[in-house]
Amino acid sequence: MRDSVRHFLSEFIGTFALTFVGSAAIMQATMHDANVVAIALAPGIVLAVFVSAFMHVGAHFNPAVTLGMLVVRRIEPVMAGLYVVAQLAGATAAALALKYAFPAALFAATRGGGQSVSLDVTSGQAFLLEMVGTMFLMWAVFGTAVDHRAPRIGGIGIGLTMTANILAFGSLTGASVNPARSFGPAFASGIYEAQGIYWLAPITGAVIAALVYQKLLLTNETEPADHGAIGSQP
Numbered sequence: 001m002r003d004s005v006r007h008f009l010s011e012f013i014g015t016f017a018l019t020f021v022g023s024a025a026i027m028q029a030t031m032h033d034a035n036v037v038a039i040a041l042a043p044g045i046v047l048a049v050f051v052s053a054f055m056h057v058g059a060h061f062n063p064a065v066t067l068g069m070l071v072v073r074r075i076e077p078v079m080a081g082l083y084v085v086a087q088l089a090g091a092t093a094a095a096l097a098l099k100y101a102f103p104a105a106l107f108a109a110t111r112g113g114g115q116s117v118s119l120d121v122t123s124g125q126a127f128l129l130e131m132v133g134t135m136f137l138m139w140a141v142f143g144t145a146v147d148h149r150a151p152r153i154g155g156i157g158i159g160l161t162m163t164a165n166i167l168a169f170g171s172l173t174g175a176s177v178n179p180a181r182s183f184g185p186a187f188a189s190g191i192y193e194a195q196g197i198y199w200l201a202p203i204t205g206a207v208i209a210a211l212v213y214q215k216l217l218l219t220n221e222t223e224p225a226d227h228g229a230i231g232s233q234p
Helices: 002-032 036-054 063-071 077-101 104-109 123-146 156-173 179-189 195-217
Strands: none
Touching (some): 002 077, 002 104, 002 179, 036 156, 063 179, 063 195, 104 179, 123 156, 123 195, 179 195
8 A cells, every 4th residue: 555655646746747847837938938948958857857766666757658568567557547647636736736826827828838739730740749759758768767778877868858859849749748748737728639649649659669669679688676666677
């Protein structure tokens, strides 16, 4: 029971921080006319920090990552469900906190710092961008945190991948690559536009990336006993 509480809290807090900082950065950028670099750095930095802080517990902070781990049997189904509930709760709580902390007009204008699909791309293009971006993120997770040969760099690689995604296609889809990150602001703002894309594309990308890394890139070497809990070898 205590272990479940620890996992729930780490996923809740980490996803809360990611959504709060990421959405707040979008609203601040809108208010002060900042460029995309500021919007990209904020979630990348907070993700790097909180993955590093909670890697010994779990540190998925993303339903797509959790479901990718579930497909390759790196997390039990019941625990995966607990993770997803915690992630959605954390993202929603963060978005509601921002709703009361920021000016109402700014919150409404930015949809709570959520994502939207640009009119410059089709739904299919948006799906592809979010799917590929999530694949990059999932490979970063495996390559820097899951693989027993991974360099001990904490969450830096994962955070930098998030920043790179936003720089690459944030202006077109918001580069969510995270269903919870998109759901929280949508719930708080009441605008659920393109939620199908923000759920299906990241999950598809995460599952593909997890299968590729698990089946083709991992070795059968014994994993060190001190490897973190984010997805240790069975």
